[in-house]
Structures are given as structure tokens and as C-alpha cells.
Amino acid sequence: MDDEAGQPAGRRARGDTRERIQSVALELFAEHGYEKTSLREIAERLDVTKAALYYHFKSKEDIVRSFTEDYVSEVDALIAWGTARARTSENRALLLDHYSVIVGRRLSVLRFLEQNQAAVHHLMTEGQQDRKKLFRTQFETLRDLLAGPDAPLRDRVRASVAVVSVGISCLLFDKDASAPGELHDIVLETACELAGVEPPVVRERLAGGAAG
């Protein structure tokens, strides 16, 4: 994250090229897929040369990494949280709850990751190569926090489905909920049922009414 500072008053026109590349790229990648979108298309939309992109990013994959790393880091933090805690029923429910919040905030990134799994298979955050931060590895780690490798097959299957269900439900029905939180409640209920845990206590959803 080499974000430059304030850009005070006068002109500020073009310090934003990097962000413009990111947003155009995410848009085109989502529309036509990662591999089918060429750097030429991205460059043309921004009225620059292909080579200009290489001033801001060191490769095509690096562009992906740049708008992916926030999501990956958040999931990584969630995994750290879950790993440090006892695998109680309540903690596992909270894990699913928090995961669904992350997913809800990063829908377009998750959509990209899901649809370009093969293209993005060997993609890491930061300079270092952390095997722990592969998309698939993160999924497996989350699943193991719900039902470890020694759990019965049925539990492991259902734990996998629980994790996946959060992602695809949000992806598919993002626009379909009539009330805010309606989808989240359904997703969480379903995921918890699959994981074999009680949903977390209801939060300050129905504000007003009798005090809690």
C-alpha cells in the first residue's frame, strides 16, 4: 500500500491513475473474465499506453493482488481470531457470522475470485509468498475451524458446505432482499444449521421495543 499523502489544494488531477487502473480492471475482469481481458483494453479506457500500467503494477497478476489483498487480509485476521479461540459452538457461530460480514463488504472481489479460481490459483498477498493466503487454502482453514480433519465425514462435508454457502448466497441474492439484514439472517441460519451450531444471539436489529 504505497498510498501517497494529501494532495493539498492547487491541482490534484492525476495522482489517481493507480486507483483508476484498479477500478477499471476489476470492472472488466468481472465482465469478461481475467484472462479474456487484455491490458490493452484497460489501457485504452484510461487513455494511456499498455506500458504505463507497468509503472504502477509489476504484472497483470499484481493488479489482481492489489484489489484482492484487503479481502484476503480480513479473512486471514478472522482465521487468526478463530485459531486462537476454543472451538466452542458459540465461537464457530461467530466465525460464520463475521465471515458473512466480510463477504458482504467485498462482494465484487469474492465474485471475481470465485469465477476465476483457476486463473488466480497461485496468487498471494504482499511480497512474501504465504501459502496460507491462497484462496483455496483460506477456505480449507475456515472449514477446519468448523470441523477439523479428525471429525466424522458428515461433519466435514457439512462444514465445507457451510462456508461455501455464505459466499454463494451473498453473491446470488445480493439484490433480492427486501429488508436490510434479511439475507444475512437467512445465510447465517443456514450456515449454522450446516455447521451444527446455534446461530449467534440476535443483535440490535429490531431497534426500539422492550429493552434487552
Add this chain to the structure above:
Amino acid sequence: MDDEAGQPAGRRARGDTRERIQSVALELFAEHGYEKTSLREIAERLDVTKAALYYHFKSKEDIVRSFTEDYVSEVDALIAWGTARARTSENRALLLDHYSVIVGRRLSVLRFLEQNQAAVHHLMTEGQQDRKKLFRTQFETLRDLLAGPDAPLRDRVRASVAVVSVGISCLLFDKDASAPGELHDIVLETACELAGVEPPVVRERLAGGAAG
């Protein structure tokens, strides 16, 4: 595993090039992804020229179509079956049951489709362009057979998860079942629970024992 068939008496050596291309391609596509696998790699493994591939297939996508069409046709037939029948609880359970059988028989194809969704997004069977045979369209149609567009949001979410759960469960735990049918039972139970239907009647699994 480039096992060619019997090679009876005379020569018949090379009528199998087409099948060899298919099998090498599926293998490499699964290993490195569709876009990252070049036709040069495929050709080299078979000791032919890139151009030779174009005698047997009219494009790179056409190779995919060739080993994809059987799976797509089977799902299409299942959809036809489901569409012609009343949406009773039993029929919906049978739909999931049959779908899991198809998936179980075509695991490598499904793995390819799941991991290369973006690359394969506009991919059809046969010459004609049937929008009905897109991977994603088929998924949506299956889901609608479980819970149509007018069903409550919760039912539609869970129907989606039910369909997806069949695929990913088989993909992830193919090797992990100790007894044959164990995984199938778990998958079907989970999917039916999500779809809100009773699992189909147990079939001739536990042979022997008391009759009935």
C-alpha cells in the same frame, strides 16, 4: 495414462488421435487451468504440431466442448425430466438424487467447469447456440425446479445452496469415503435438508439382513 486400446491385428494405430487430445487436454486444463495451458504444450505431449490439433478440433474452446458435452447433455435430460413432472417433494428429492449420480460420474469435468467458470462462460454444446446449456443457466434452472422465482427468499437461497452442495461435496470428498455410497448418502441428506424435502427411499444399499 495414455493407454490406447487393443490394437487387434493389422494396423489401426492412429485413429485415436482425437481421443488422445481430449484426454491430454483435460488433464492439463485441470492441472494448470484452461487459459494457462497452451496448445503447444498439448501438441508437444502428443508429438504433433499445434496445427494438427486444428484438424481434429475447430478451436481451443471446441476441445473443451468435446469433453463437456456429455455432462451438459445429461444435466439437460435431467432438467427435461424435472420440468415435465409435478414439483412434488418426492420428485424434487429424486432430482437431487439423480443430479448427484451424474456429478459422481463426471467429477473431472465438473471440477474443470467449476474452476474455469469465467473462461468457459460462453460455452455451448452442439453447433447451435443454446442459451439453455450454459453452465450457469443449467444451475439456475435446477435451482428453480427446487424453488421457483416466486418462492420465499429463504427457500430460494437454500435451494441454491442445495444444488451447489452436491457439486462441491463430491468434488472435495471424492476420496474420503470409507464405504461406497457413504458420501452419496451424506450429500443427498444434506441437499434434501436444504431443499426442504425428505430424502428418497433407501435403495438396495444394505443387501442381505431382514427383508423389507
Add this chain to the structure above:
DNA sequence: ACCTGAACACCGTTCAAGT
């Protein structure tokens, strides 16, 4: 019928050079 050799436009990437 089955395959090769050579060419095509396009791709991601690099780099010296400009401001």
C-alpha cells in the same frame, strides 16, 4: 484422411528514452 511449415494478429512484459 491426416498432418506440417510458415505466416497472421494479438498477448504480457521489458526497457531505453522522453518530460
Add this chain to the structure above:
DNA sequence: ACCTGAACACCGTTCAAGT
């Protein structure tokens, strides 16, 4: 610091030509 122009090896595809 930010970007261009021109070149690189490689890609999918075509096609005339060979057997």
C-alpha cells in the same frame, strides 16, 4: 515521478502444401 515507442517471446488461428 510518470509515461511513451519500440521491441521481445509467446499465444490461438489459418492455410497452402505435403503424404
